[in-house]
Amino acid sequence: MNRDNNFQPGPGNLLEDLNVTQTVRRWVESFVIGMNLCPFAGRELLQERIRFAVTRASTEADLLVALETELELLVNDPAVETTLLIHPGVLQDFNGYNQFLDYADGLLLQMGLEGVCQVASFHPDYQFDGADTDAVENYTNRSPYPLLHLLREASLDRVLADYPDPEEIPQRNIEHMKKLGKSRLRAILQACYYSAEK
Numbered sequence: 001m002n003r004d005n006n007f008q009p010g011p012g013n014l015l016e017d018l019n020v021t022q023t024v025r026r027w028v029e030s031f032v033i034g035m036n037l038c039p040f041a042g043r044e045l046l047q048e049r050i051r052f053a054v055t056r057a058s059t060e061a062d063l064l065v066a067l068e069t070e071l072e073l074l075v076n077d078p079a080v081e082t083t084l085l086i087h088p089g090v091l092q093d094f095n096g097y098n099q100f101l102d103y104a105d106g107l108l109l110q111m112g113l114e115g116v117c118q119v120a121s122f123h124p125d126y127q128f129d130g131a132d133t134d135a136v137e138n139y140t141n142r143s144p145y146p147l148l149h150l151l152r153e154a155s156l157d158r159v160l161a162d163y164p165d166p167e168e169i170p171q172r173n174i175e176h177m178k179k180l181g182k183s184r185l186r187a188i189l190q191a192c193y194y195s196a197e198k
Contacts, residue, residue: 017054023144024052024086026192035180037140037173040159049081058089060100067107067148071117074150083150091146094125104148118156120149137174139185144192 028050033042044050051073055066070085091097104119122143127133177185 017056020054020086020088020145021052023193024084024147027144027189028084030188030192035173035176037176039169044081047081049079051080051083052086053083054086054088056089057087060090060096060103063087063090063100064103064107067104067119067150068111070150071107071111071113074117074152075113081152081155085148085150086145087147088145091123094123094127097121097123097146116153118151118153120151122147122149134182136177136182136185139177139182139189140170140173142185142189144189 028041028045032038033045041050051070053066053070055063057063057066066087067085070083074080074083091100098121101119101121108114108117108119122141123146124142124144125133126138126141126143128135128138128141131138180188
């Protein structure tokens with residue numbers, strides 16, 4: 001996939017941040033909502049309750065600071081239902097990203113937010129444990145940029161309580177990925193990339 005790798009961490013560049021945000025928003029609209037991978041994302045996007053936060057972190061330590069800030073905001077601001085913390089400048093390698101998730105869980109524990117918030121994982125090279133690198137099921141968690149999805153557990157429990165057979169969502173998503181096929185999925189993801197010149 002031809003990814004937009006022009007993002008440079010460092011002092012804020014509003015145009016670059018806007019491009020990244022627009023790309024991820026298109027992914028949410030066309031991929032996550034368009035394919036109904038997440039049954040409640042559409043309502044939250046429509047109500048503008050999804051926060052798209054781009055961090056210019058270039059180290060894991062910087063990313064942990066950004067994650068802590070976003071978790072505090074999520075807990076304290078009822079207008080934000082969920083946050084996508086997008087970090088294009090760090091953890092491009094999936095193995096490093098996957099290991100970082102342990103630090104994210106540790107931060108939740110340190111902040112006393114275990115059972116209050118959770119961090120879901122999405123990455124351009126996402127690979128489920130035991131799956132081949134290019135297995136179609138990986139596309140359920142593949143995003144245009146590395147990102148951490150911050151959720152309120154109470155909200156998640158409330159929505160899933162009213163959703164039929166929520167435990168079957170992952171398998172339904174995988175079956176949908178298989179029907180579309182890797183070529184179509186790659187094309188949909190590629191179409192999400194936003195260019196200010198368009």
